[in-house]
Amino acid sequence: MTEAINSFLERxxxxxxxxxxxxxxxxxxxxxxxxxxxxxxxxxxxxxxxxRAFVADLSGRGLKKTTLARYTAAVRSxxxxxxxxxxxxxxxxxxxxxxSHRRPLPLHLGEDEVERLIDATRTMRDxxxxxxxxGGGLRxxxxxxxxxxxxxxxxxxxxxxxKGRQERLAPLGGAAVRAIRTYLAQRxxxxxxxxxxxxxxxxxxxxxxxxxxxxxxxxxxxVDPRTSPHTLRHSFATHMLDRGADLRxxxxxLGHKNIATTQIYTHVSVERLRRTYEExxxxx
Numbered sequence: 001m002t003e004a005i006n007s008f009l010e011r012x013x014x015x016x017x018x019x020x021x022x023x024x025x026x027x028x029x030x031x032x033x034x035x036x037x038x039x040x041x042x043x044x045x046x047x048x049x050x051x052r053a054f055v056a057d058l059s060g061r062g063l064k065k066t067t068l069a070r071y072t073a074a075v076r077s078x079x080x081x082x083x084x085x086x087x088x089x090x091x092x093x094x095x096x097x098x099x100s101h102r103r104p105l106p107l108h109l110g111e112d113e114v115e116r117l118i119d120a121t122r123t124m125r126d127x128x129x130x131x132x133x134x135g136g137g138l139r140x141x142x143x144x145x146x147x148x149x150x151x152x153x154x155x156x157x158x159x160x161x162x163k164g165r166q167e168r169l170a171p172l173g174g175a176a177v178r179a180i181r182t183y184l185a186q187r188x189x190x191x192x193x194x195x196x197x198x199x200x201x202x203x204x205x206x207x208x209x210x211x212x213x214x215x216x217x218x219x220x221x222x223v224d225p226r227t228s229p230h231t232l233r234h235s236f237a238t239h240m241l242d243r244g245a246d247l248r249x250x251x252x253x254l255g256h257k258n259i260a261t262t263q264i265y266t267h268v269s270v271e272r273l274r275r276t277y278e279e280x281x282x283x284x
Contacts, residue, residue, distance in 0.1 A: 001043050023070060043087050072096060106234040109235045117221050128180045130217070134176075135175060136173070137236035138158075143229070148196055156171055157170065190202055191203065237253075238265050241265050
């Protein structure tokens, strides 16, 4: 097996960086050591069951999902090389998957907590910021990137630029529109005229300032201190689904490319139902 690993790494050197080579060497030496504990020393004796046991052993050590994925990728590349070299008749790593880890449910607030958080703001600008984050389900980068030309307050829609500079239209809701109108009417005429939200110096507001605003409002309103701009985005999606919105529609509103990203919010709703059941049902 040592000879086969060295031959694979030499071939890999033609197209990979030294960093990749070091990582793959470490991964495959670990595979070799595990195989030795199972009495396997020849690559010809590798099989799917053995490789699954290796990945399961790594998972049992508490390695991060990204680390497990790297080990699995190294094994797959190695076994494909062995098939091409005629050392194996078929690929034993075909269908080999990294053990899935349950994603932690995102922090979200109840509807009453969102109201308390917004009511804890001290200026109309701050209120407009929170209403816009929650009303449109915006990322903080999308919020601070808003220009006045992006707003159509008559229809209550904003043009936002999401990840990868992908544009989408985001409905803001009546409360956000009213808050933005009031803020813009009160806003000083000095400073940069393009951004919707300005800092005290008249420049574009930063994401860091918005995070600080959320932290301060959370402390004043007795809401979870971990609350961040993304918490309002999570709350937006959760409340939409709780009130009967279609998953595909929420996906589009959030600007998610993959619906699997949006499905985490269905788990949030199911988790809430489970807790309610356990608290209320006499046979729970």
